Amino acid sequence: MYGPVLGVAAGWILALIVKYCRRRRIMDQEFESLVALAAALLVYAAGEAVFPNSGLAAVIVSGLTVSNILGPAAEELRRVKGRISRFLISILFMLLASDFPIGSLRALWPGGFLAVLALMVLVRPLNALVSTYRSTLNWRERLFIACVGPRGIVAFSVASIFSMELRRRGHAVLADQLLGMTFLTVMITVLLSGVIVYPLAWVLRLTRRKPTGLLIVGANDLAQRVAGLYDLRGIPVLLMDTNSYHCTRARQAGYTVVEGSALDGELLALQDWAGIDSLLVMTPSVTVNARIAAYTARQLQMVMTYAADIGTLPEETKHLAQAGALRAFSQKVNINEICQILQQGRGALRSLSLPISAEKRPYFLPLVITDKNLVHPYSPDETYPDGSEVIGMEFEQPWPNIE
Numbered sequence: 001m002y003g004p005v006l007g008v009a010a011g012w013i014l015a016l017i018v019k020y021c022r023r024r025r026i027m028d029q030e031f032e033s034l035v036a037l038a039a040a041l042l043v044y045a046a047g048e049a050v051f052p053n054s055g056l057a058a059v060i061v062s063g064l065t066v067s068n069i070l071g072p073a074a075e076e077l078r079r080v081k082g083r084i085s086r087f088l089i090s091i092l093f094m095l096l097a098s099d100f101p102i103g104s105l106r107a108l109w110p111g112g113f114l115a116v117l118a119l120m121v122l123v124r125p126l127n128a129l130v131s132t133y134r135s136t137l138n139w140r141e142r143l144f145i146a147c148v149g150p151r152g153i154v155a156f157s158v159a160s161i162f163s164m165e166l167r168r169r170g171h172a173v174l175a176d177q178l179l180g181m182t183f184l185t186v187m188i189t190v191l192l193s194g195v196i197v198y199p200l201a202w203v204l205r206l207t208r209r210k211p212t213g214l215l216i217v218g219a220n221d222l223a224q225r226v227a228g229l230y231d232l233r234g235i236p237v238l239l240m241d242t243n244s245y246h247c248t249r250a251r252q253a254g255y256t257v258v259e260g261s262a263l264d265g266e267l268l269a270l271q272d273w274a275g276i277d278s279l280l281v282m283t284p285s286v287t288v289n290a291r292i293a294a295y296t297a298r299q300l301q302m303v304m305t306y307a308a309d310i311g312t313l314p315e316e317t318k319h320l321a322q323a324g325a326l327r328a329f330s331q332k333v334n335i336n337e338i339c340q341i342l343q344q345g346r347g348a349l350r351s352l353s354l355p356i357s358a359e360k361r362p363y364f365l366p367l368v369i370t371d372k373n374l375v376h377p378y379s380p381d382e383t384y385p386d387g388s389e390v391i392g393m394e395f396e397q398p399w400p401n402i403e
C-alpha cells in the first residue's frame with residue numbers, strides 16, 4: 001500500500017515540476033531526462049526505506065501518474081525511458097550470461113534441443129493463434145506472430161532467480177538444467193528470429209513499403225487539392241498549419257491535420273511520421289517557407305523538400321535554395337489569390353502528359369507528377385521524361401502570380 005501511495009505523490013510532484021520548467025523554459029530536454037531518471041531512483045530508494053520491497057511498485061505508479069498528467073507531452077520521457085531500458089537490459093544480459101556455465105549445454109543434447117524445437121513448432125504457434133483469435137489481425141499477421149517470438153530477458157532473469165533458489169535448497173543439477181534450457185531457448189529463438197524475420201515478412205507481404213508520404217505545411221485550399229491527390233492513391237499525407245480556420249476545413253474534408261507550428265520541435269516529436277519522407281511547404285510567407293524548409297526537413301530527416309516560391313525579390317527566392325528546397329508547382333505562385341479562385345469553383349483538376357504545350361494549355365498549373373502509384377510534387381527544378389503524367393489545376397483565365 002505504501003509503494004503506490006508514494007508513487008502517486010511523487011509522480012504528481014514530478015509532473016508539476018516538468019510542466020512548470022517547460023512553461024518557463026528553465027530546462028532543456030537532456031536535463032529534463034536526467035531529472036526524470038534521478039526522480040525514479042529517488043522514488044525507488046524512498047519506497048524501500050519506508051517499506052521493504054515497495055520501491056518497484058512506487059516507481060511504476062509514479063511513471064503512470066506522470067504519463068497521465070502530461071499526456072502526449074510525456075513522449076520525450078518515454079523515448080528516454082526506452083533508451084535507458086535497452087542499455088540496462090544489455091548490461092543485465094551480460095551479467096546473467098557471465099554466470100552461466102556454457103559447458104552445461106552439452107548435457108542437454110539431444111533432449112533439450114528437441115524440447116526447444118517442440119516449443120517453437122507446437123507450443124508457440126498454438127499460443128499465438130489462440131491469443132489472436134477474433135482479433136483485428138489478418139491471417140498473415142497471425143501467422144507471422146506464430147512464427148516469430150523470441151524469448152528474452154524476462155525468461156532468462158526469472159530462470160536465474162529460480163536456479164539460485166534451487167541451488168540454495170541443494171538441487172544444483174536441476175538448477176543447471178533449468179538455466180541451461182532457458183539459455184538455449186533464448187539463444188535459438190533470438191538467432192532464428194533474426195534470420196527469418198525479414199524474409200518471412202516479405203513472403204507474407206507484411207513489409208512496409210518504401211516511404212512515399214508527404215507532410216504539407218499549410219492547410220489552405222490549394223494544399224488540400226494536393227493532399228487529395230495523395231489520399232486518392234492511399235499514400236500517407238499530413239497537413240500542418242497554425243491557422244485554425246484552415247485546419248478545421250481540412251479536417252471536415254477528411255484529412256489528417258496537425259494544428260501548430262512546423263518550427264515547434266516538441267510538437268514535431270509528438271507526431272507519428274511513419275511512411276512520410278517528403279516535405280512540401282506552401283505558406284503565404286517566403287521567409288517562413290525557407291525557415292520551415294531548413295529546420296523541419298532537418299529535424300524530421302526528410303528525403304525531399306519542396307517549397308512554393310512566392311518571393312517578390314531574388315534575395316527571397318535564394319532563401320529556398322539555401323535551405324536545400326526545390327521549387328514546387330511553378331515560379332512565383334500567388335497562393336492566396338489561387339485559393340480565392342478555388343473557393344469560387346473556377347479551377348478544375350486535369351491530368352496531362354509531358355511535354356505540355358504552353359500554347360494549348362496556357363492556364364494550367366502543375367501540382368504533382370505521377371509514376372505508377374507514386375506521387376511527387378511537381379518542380380520546375382527537376383527534369384521529367386516525356387510521357388510522364390502531370391496532374392494540376394486548369395483555370396479559365398491566367399492564374400495569379402507575382403511577376
